[in-house]
Amino acid sequence: MSSISTTRPAGFGAANSKAKNATKKILTTAACAIAIATASGATQAVISPLAPVQAATVLGNPDFAGWCNWKHRTNVLSSAGPWNLYSAYSWVCTIPALGNFNNGPVDANSACRLKYGSGAYAVTTNPNWAHSWQCRR
Numbered sequence: 863m864s865s866i867s868t869t870r871p872a873g874f875g876a877a878n879s880k881a882k883n884a885t886k887k888i889l890t891t892a893a894c895a896i897a898i899a900t901a902s903g904a905t906q907a908v909i910s911p912l913a914p915v916q917a918a919t920v921l922g923n924p925d926f927a928g929w930c931n932w933k934h935r936t937n938v939l940s941s942a943g944p945w946n947l948y949s950a951y952s953w954v955c956t957i958p959a960l961g962n963f964n965n966g967p968v969d970a971n972s973a974c975r976l977k978y979g980s981g982a983y984a985v986t987t988n989p990n991w992a993h994s995w996q997c998r999r
């Protein structure tokens with residue numbers, strides 16, 4: 863039978879106790895970044911606070927009809943609409959004059975960028991209501 867050795871390598875105890883002491887430190891801030899640096903073969907944890915998070919700015923509502931007209935190179939009123947008022951994810955492009963009431967899904971993020979420029983993105987405040995989309999940056 864083979865036996866399992868419990869002998870630690872030289873220097874293991876000192877490095878291990880330093881690591882244990884480092885993990886016992888209590889973080890006093892809710893948001894912190896941990897960067898791991900390697901110096902002379904030892905791994906050290908460096909803790910620094912993050913910059914404060916700023917709330918996103920609400921820009922307004924996306925223009926789904928404008929986006930559908932841009933995508934399909936049309937200029938049609940009522941060119942977008944939800945299939946289901948109780949689902950924010952049911953918006954589709956439509957061309958009612960041609961009898962086409964589902965000409966593909968709407969890309970909410972792209973609609974926000976088209977209306978408000980680079981960096982704009984879409985957020986639904988209620989996934990159970992089609993008219994709950996907002997553009998933010």
